[in-house]
Amino acid sequence: MPVKLQGGGDDHEDDARIEVVPLIDIMFFLLASFMMVSLSMTQIHRVNLKLPSSTSSVADNKTPPIHLAIDSHGVITWDAEIVTPSEITQRLLALPPTEDTKVLIGGDEDSDLKHSIAVIDAARAAGVEKVSFETKHKEP
Structure with missing residues (x-):
């Protein structure tokens, strides 16, 4: 249900809406970005060796x-x-x-x-x- 900014009338130009789908898209993008950055920060603490x-x-x-x-x-x-x-x-x-x-x-x-x-x-x-x-x- 849209939020009415001013009372009266059925004029749809004054209806304010919050679109949820673009917000979900942005949140998934941020989640994926943070996951990729955190995975790239993982360091392996091993010594380089020539194994037989x-x-x-x-x-x-x-x-x-x-x-x-x-x-x-x-x-x-x-x-x-x-x-x-x-x-x-x-x-x-x-x-x-x-x-x-x-x-x-x-x-x-x-x-x-x-x-x-x-x-x-x-x-x-x-x-x-x-x-x-x-x-x-x-x-x-």
Whole structure:
């Protein structure tokens, strides 16, 4: 029902109307714009590594593992924060204890094995039994 600005008469020139359809269109446009901007602001906190390839690799899509990265200089990172093996053990012990806790080690193919062994030992010291290495699938 239109709103009458002045009393009397059936003159339709004085009827004020609020059109809802253009308002809905504008709101959907703003919603889509804000969603696109918020998605573009998402940052991945990972270290760029050259992963070694493996023909027998299998994707594990269950519980997300804890990603640890070892670069070619032997620097260990957890969510883009540099950590030591003793800090890894402390952080893993601070997590709620579950049987599904997994540690995934992404080691640069040029990194030393001693750094990988230190990370495995740190995870095992925290009681985590599921420790594996991250590889990329090699196309035959």
